[in-house]
Amino acid sequence: RCSCYYYYYLQLSFDIIETWLAKNPEAVGCKRDGQSIFRELALFQDYHGLPAFKKALVDFMAEIRGNKVSFEPNNIVLTRRCNFRQ
Numbered sequence: 001r002c003s004c005y006y007y008y009y010l011q012l013s014f015d016i017i018e019t020w021l022a023k024n025p026e027a028v029g030c031k032r033d034g035q036s037i038f039r040e041l042a043l044f045q046d047y048h049g050l051p052a053f054k055k056a057l058v059d060f061m062a063e064i065r066g067n068k069v070s071f072e073p074n075n076i077v078l079t080r081r082c083n084f085r086q
Helices: 002-023 038-042 052-063
Strands: none
Touching: 002 038, 002 052
């Protein structure tokens, strides 16, 4: 159960971030030849993650929570998905 919740939360966060980036294209340099490369960067398979992406992610997560919560980039593990089943 727990892993499914985390997958849902991460997918929801991913969708929120993509929507926000579409509305604020100048906010981050996630473009190549005028096209967004956010999905490509987010699906990067190094489980340590891209440090710049993890920093941007924690900044965004704090921002959407009114900066009342802080996050540590080194405590985030980025994965493509979770298919854990019991």
